Amino acid sequence: MTTAYRDPPPYYRLHVFCCVNRRPDGHPRGCCAAKGAARLRNYLKARAKELGLDDVRINASGCLDRCALGPTLVVYPEGVWYGYESIEDLEEILQRHLIAGGRVERLMLAPETAAPPRSAGTPSGTA
């Protein structure tokens, strides 16, 4: 449907959103913040700047609602999702996907690896 429009060219070549949402301690769904998401996102942002990736934006975001798989990030416009745990994971995403245009298959989230928000039976994220 969107191909019927001549939308402007992308403002960022790649726009990365890293969930840094924090829920209260003990929440049954957990949260990315409790798994170090803010520190990890800061690393990725600093590295992108260090490497001069001016056309890539590393954003913080509210809850992306795939909490059990977190920390999570999503890369647009391609809509590829990753779950990661470490700086090494992010470095691999940076080098192989954000710079080289490839994929880090071992970290990619498949669509079926998280239930849709409304069927999870628990409240959605606050942000």
Added chain:
Amino acid sequence: MTTAYRDPPPYYRLHVFCCVNRRPDGHPRGCCAAKGAARLRNYLKARAKELGLDDVRINASGCLDRCALGPTLVVYPEGVWYGYESIEDLEEILQRHLIAGGRVERLMLAPETAAPPRSAGTPSGTA
């Protein structure tokens, strides 16, 4: 380049990111939060839920770095940016773009309407 990959289907049909970044009062670049972004984003999120748009996610995000045009939001995967001021603006984006797949041309941001982050001469957003 991304078309060389068979990426998973989109997890959300549309993924909307609304900047809710707040800078200190008096900051020369201003911020979306000072222009009511949080309240407006909450409206859009509630309306999407009310209308049963389960395949559309309305996320809060950190600084999208087009502050002078804010509050701003971006709709992925198409990468269409909007600047908006009111609930009426958001309702129009909701009905015409998020539901009907069209565009609200009067609110769309053109690529040239904000300088790239690195040339602005002021610090980038904190989130």
